[in-house]
Amino acid sequence: MNRRRFIKASMALAAACGTPALATFFSRAAWAQESGIADGSTRTFDFSVLQSMAHDLAQKAWGGAPRPLPKTLADLTPQAYNSIQYDAGHSLWHNIENRQLDVQFFHVGMGFRRRVRMFSLDQSTHQAREVHFRPDLFNYHDAGVDVSQLEGQPDLGFAGFKVFKAPELARRDIVSFLGASYFRAVDNTWQYGLSARGLAIDTFTDKPEEFPDFTAFWFETPKASDTTFVVYALLDSPSATGAYKFTIECEETQVIMEIENHLYARQDIRQLGIAPMTSMFSCGTNERTMCDTIHPQIHDSDRLSMWRGNGEWICRPLNNPQRLQFNAFMDENPKGFGLLQLDHRFESYQDVMGWYNKRPSLWVEPRNAWGKGHVCLMEIPTTGETLDNIVCFWQPEKPVKAGDTLNFKYRLYWSAEPPYHTNMARVYATRTGMGSFPEGWAPGEHFPEKWSRRFAIDFVGGDLKDAAPKGIEPVITLSSGEARQVEILYVEPFDGYRILFDWYPTSDSVDPVEMRMFLRCQGKAISETWLYQYFPPAPDKRKYVDERQMR
Template identity: 35%
Template structure:
């Protein structure tokens, strides 16, 4: 985190509620033409907040889901607009979950252009619409979509979408959309209602040399802000991001570099959903490389009540939400293609100081609601009138976490031990053939004798090593488990596996 100055020294659900490859150096780019959006953000922060004006005008008001899908940008007007070398841009209509107007500016041939929204930029499915007006005063675009020849040189694939509050998402080669990112989160997982800062202004520069730059103005009741992003699509699509936050009030519930995902069920607790598929999730692991040199592996859960976890740190190396299951057999879903959904890895640049990586897990009974959020929260609150900048790289990747670890975790599972009522068995599989490693298991919130049966043994056909143990939670309200493999010299050979047990989770039939 950079303190610059101070005068006083669920995808659709969440939007509706609001209505790794190798890392290179951060690139430097020329200032945008026209008025500086950073200066505009500073001016916004110094003024009282003005919420967006009322209801959308026709034909974008009072839409059903199917009606909104029946609005399509016209090629050459609002779709497939050339945006420099090897990039095209689509402008997205307002309506349904996306009522708030977003001003879109494009730099074309070095000239800054602003595109007003008019209905003639779109076609409208006749069964849902009639008497389309010529103008829609007060309406603006809801966001934009970027295209690039990602998988084939003759096909302009979607690579990124920016739409709804401050949400955006991207994919790399051979991926389908999954989890999302945000410019900033406010109050996520807290006792008060969450606040959703939104993009009010997007400025897209001309693509060149395989990358494209976008700027955004952010506004909400509690803060204004500015985002500067450079997207480089590829096998992994990488974003170099700088976010400047300008609080109007003191903020102690900030979420920096937030990632939002979905987890319904998996092998840690299959009873969470009666479903034919063995797994249903966009992400299944929070992985952290902390400033102390540890690698933390935290399986994600679908809890019975909201769970918030804080992983204290200073200057984290990276954190991300990962999809570690990568075969069709993991999911058995011919339509959702969860095995092809990206992981997202945040790598901070510069000093972010002391704080915590936060994980918020929210109960859900459906795969259509995002219920997982991970972000960085600084230890010190952001002060009203201050200016704070966070630089980081965000990689959308299929790469496994911790590729350099000697004994990476392949999977972890749990289930009832049927011959011992109330007892739960855990198994962790490691991608290693070393049988000289020693498992180190501990728990917090209870007594060590609640753990038993700790063993390490090889899996069949050279598939790795398995650790198994039993947990007898007794009357505990919550227990924190920690497991690590060490070598003969006592050095860590695996990530630190972390898991929170709660009795409500084991209450499922």
């Protein structure tokens, strides 16, 4: 599944319709040019109204696929679609002098067929007015769009929106909502990376994955000096509806989103994904198969980090597996989890197109009791960096039945570093390679013929230096095979310790090997827990040949 191109070009995987309940709730005013770009009639609106709308909508059948777009928009190429630019002179808050924030809209077209409705909301009077589509809001440049096909279609709507912050107003956006319920944000590098979603449904079941849509947004008009704004969203899909409130803080070094949702199930849902995020991992320090390029590493995120409800910290390096893998990590009332990008050195990527060293991490902090469930991780095989192949979300333990109502509150932190980390030693990097021979040598006639795989896990921080004279003990647990040649080395360049061990198979099985390790000193844990999933080769591949052909 090409998730990255879904974000960029939709692919219409989340095909859903306009919202009948919404259409009846907000009547459209006659087409007329008024002050600002919000030209609809006024209606009272607040979060309780939105919750009622989502609840009532869930009692009705899903409206189905979106209506066809005018041919001139439906047939756009990606290059033509990208050449359509919103006119900054018609931005949502253009009339606010000395403003810190502003909003522009994305045009429908190509795979972006969902007609999303936009409303301007006066937070003091709770009066909302719709912003209707009209061609003069956009500059079409050389897109080849026949504008005459778009005239007089105020219900054409928009595909999404993007947010700008001073001093980069109208030049570089910092938040983007586009495609189904996908959205992204940047930190102070201005570089987008992984994406979040409003909701995930049946990501890993025997049913096709369902992609809910945000079908309407309401923007509270901020004060000129505000760097925080509130936007409400209505979510709709065949299985569920939802009312969302986003309070988005656009800080100097990060974007923080406070999210509250109220979900209403239309039908039974096998797998509900809360706070889902989508990323890309092609290759890194631990997985080198797909790194046959000039780039040492290629990834938006390199690990899943979890702060469990019992206080344990987990580091799970990501993989690009040969076959799809799905793992569920049980927890109760998790303190947080996220997909992290912690290596911000240009030398690690040598990439001047994707700038992976600048990509942010995304951390989820639950703000109410989530109860029992699982942090789920799906890793999809990918042959390159254009495919988003990593999915992570929280799955509640209790099955969702038609008619159920659920409420989740959480924060999303888009930043270079997560807002929280353990005071114990942390995993710095994971590396793998050939085993069965001493470091500095190579396999040959003087060393054992038996094949093994070497693992090097680097730890930094915490009390490692104080613990070293007392004795550091790696505690290694394996689901199969044996760990031998365990070594503990101090590594001066990163001022930490490297734990080396060779994994030897004890059977011909090619099932994934679940590995677990933490560091202990005098019976006390002094590091976060490292988890890893290793895929052993077939028995006939477990050998060393001429060193120019080692595998």
